[in-house]
Amino acid sequence: MTQISELGEFGLIHHLTDKFENKNASTIKGVGDDCAVLSYPDKQVLVTSDMLMEGIHFDLVYTPLKHLGYKAAQVNFSDVYAMNGTPRQLVVSLALGRRFSVENVEEIYEGLRLACERHQVDLVGGDTCSSVTGLALSLTCIGEAPADDVIYRSGAKENDLICVSGNLGAAYMGLQLMEREKRVFESRPAQDAEAAQPDFAGREYLLERFLKPEARRDIVERLRAAGVRPTAMMDVSDGLSSELLHICRASHCGCRVYEERIPLDYQTAVTAEELNLNVTTCALNGGEDYELLFTVPLTDHEKVEQMEDVAVIGAITREALGPQLVARDGQEFELKAQGFKAF
């Protein structure tokens, strides 16, 4: 174990960022000055920021540091894809508790590096400091898009189809599984603790959805290749309900979403039953799916119907009709946001 004090703040930053290589022409100067210097003469610049606090957004009992770094980066990339853009640069600030070693921080950076590698993003700066308590991460991602390509939440029109990528609720179910194992682990007598190994066999997908989400660049590329331009788009971080309400509010419209069309993974459904949870509630309010939610003109119906890993779940309506969920039995309910990260 190497103490952080052995390297000092600047030594640590140099040690951590040394392995990152800049790949983008827009990165003029990365780490090492008062500011990073970027160049975006022909594109609009997209900026998004996320803060992750230990004890609120993650629990180090079941979150490996490498996964934490990976996820923190992906979550930011997801916001850029949700604007129909391409992430290019990442700025990372870390506040570290006293118990952190250089090796611990290296693990976080290894996760960041993998995510940056996969999405061809440059690490261009940040800040590393101490924390009297837990770990805090704050990431800012900078991306680009041609001005005409940027897709806001505000462009949805009546009769547009509402689509979502992948499936929903799996990350939330993964979190529930890990919380359950943590309780089991903590209630065990101390002498058994080391032998205790959680049994997640057959549930790996759910854990991966929570610990290691993938920002859906593939969906953005698929839409582009098919010549489909969404009228509104955002990523599902707080939960489908919450995001639908954002689009309705920003676009001054209502929506009609069909419960039976909400895409679910088999493991999500099985685990929900086992844990006595309503799977639709989990899909609507679970959050952290990092799938893309978007609306397309009715004329693109065939194209999105045929698109791999995309489901049409409903349609945009007049504002006066409000945001509605049509249940399996035909009953209608008003959609409400109940994200699990709320205050």
Place this chain on the structure above:
Amino acid sequence: MTQISELGEFGLIHHLTDKFENKNASTIKGVGDDCAVLSYPDKQVLVTSDMLMEGIHFDLVYTPLKHLGYKAAQVNFSDVYAMNGTPRQLVVSLALGRRFSVENVEEIYEGLRLACERHQVDLVGGDTCSSVTGLALSLTCIGEAPADDVIYRSGAKENDLICVSGNLGAAYMGLQLMEREKRVFESRPAQDAEAAQPDFAGREYLLERFLKPEARRDIVERLRAAGVRPTAMMDVSDGLSSELLHICRASHCGCRVYEERIPLDYQTAVTAEELNLNVTTCALNGGEDYELLFTVPLTDHEKVEQMEDVAVIGAITREALGPQLVARDGQEFELKAQGFKAF
């Protein structure tokens, strides 16, 4: 007192950012989507980030929340000016402990708003979340500069003059005063605590330097007006020694700085003596001055000599000579970084 839960995360963000108005043409879309959207067709984009943790960077016992917001913004603006740029957008992430009310957060935002107003910067996004412990702030500032204007740390050349704006060590001395008063306050019997008022009469300047620093846009403008283009520049956040070493390392040069030329305020000197501290050590290693340190070609000697609030403190030398301080008695010492924020 209004509970944050009464407004919810999105209600709170809306409530706080409502009073901010965008002023810059480069801000296409601010708060309210997955990303902010900016446009910089003719300029290079500068990005800087800072994280401030309760208990490490600030102590709420003597830091009013409004000052905290103001300072957090100024610290970021300072980094942009240090590249010879103009700050334009600010992204603010906050993690709030449970004891925080809406009114508390409003105070932080009031400070942010004042700083943004003064420097004509737009608040374009951020993240607000809970913290299990203290307050954490993470700010990212985006600025601009014509490509040819950007000044790095790496451009200093042999024989260049080393200049610094304002005076040094005052913020550190302000911090010492407040730490002393805090100790006095805490050691007093409880019944006296309310009546106890710290006596800072005559020392207001030192407190202000620590609590309410001003990013030196005026210096950047003064240099531009005088036709002086620094060869290297950075801001003094960790302390003069540390920053000189950064410039020497990045520019592959040495330096010779004269102790007697380091600009000090009268109150800094008096208070150092009173507190039994070496004033030069405070000026070299205190940090948080947010003054500008820069090097100019020897041919600009007359111009910088006449410049208001700018002092020439030494010269750049060959790399082999290393970073040297010439003491008042003529003795030479190697400069070492000993920032007070270190791990």
